[in-house]
Amino acid sequence: MDERELIARVRAGDGAAERALYDAHVDRVYRLAYRLAGDDDLARELTQDTFVRAFERLGSFRGESKLSTWLHAVATSVVLNGLRKAKRFRQRETDLDEATGISGGPPPAEPDLKRRLAQAIDRLPKGYRIVFVMHDVEGYTHEEIGAALGIETGTSKAQLSRARGKLREALADFAGEWVS
């Protein structure tokens, strides 16, 4: 079944077509939601909201882009709104981590690098973090990121570059040890 036919069948209320659309995209939507939320319950909720909204709004999809591009724009919008609502909760978690001194620490080792990297990613400015996760972690292209976030491809590239720079700075002690 090609994409146009699939969309037409979903619009006509065909349950099997709805399921086919869901199966084709759910992994990528859930993975992105999980990577950005870092919480299974929230990721599930955001994924569900994405598909509920997508099915409701498919009537307004004019076919000017690929369905996957449109769906990921819906997903990123739902995820970013959801994260904004959960921000207070995330802030409390970060404060708790800082209070317990997780960011300080023992001599560098690889597991510690992963932990420190995760913290450094969490602390990136929101735009940098989203582009970094989408590109370097989930493998989205700059074109896909631009379409999903409504930004220019060049902006996506610039934000990725700045994100990497900030991560290098945050993990300079690791780099120093391993580069030398």
Added chain:
Amino acid sequence: MTGDRFERLLRDAAQDYHRPPETPREEMWRRIMGARARRRQHMLVQRRWLHWGLGIAAVLALGIGIGRWTARRPHGGGAETTAGRVPNEAGTLAYRVAAAQYLSRTEALLTGFRTEARPSAPDAQFAAQARDLLTTTRLMLDSPAARDGRLKALLEDLELVLAQIAQLPAGGDKEDVQLITQGLDERSVLLRLRTAIPAGPGPVRMQGAL
């Protein structure tokens, strides 16, 4: 280790950043279908309430209009005929029908709110219904009902409660919900409302406060 190797190491390490488990496809699908069914149901209920609300408002407005028109007519003393009373009776009947519907629906809403609204997340449906009924409450306060002191006091209490429910935020506020239910209890709003609702089946009820 070179700078490039460090970059590669970073990229590899980043794969472990919030590494997602296997996608819970079936569970999420069930929930999506459930959420969509609830939304469809919610929209149907809203549509039905909107129709009822508009109908009640229209009948009330008609009743009030007829009432005012007949009230302005000069009485001819003993010369008043049956024909002269017809508009007045029609107005009273229209008012009673509309008022009975309004009171029954308000009672259903408040009963539902009291039993179903969870303190942490009152359903947005209650707020929407309260907004619809609030308009009718204001019309009722401008109708012959407001001449009855007991009913006027009830309508004023209902206006306050409906306004509070209508303004509840989507996420809900535990204290607001508690204040509303507390107000309902303290002023015996539901009891007074049930007493005011005319008894008997059908839209035209001739008992109660009307």
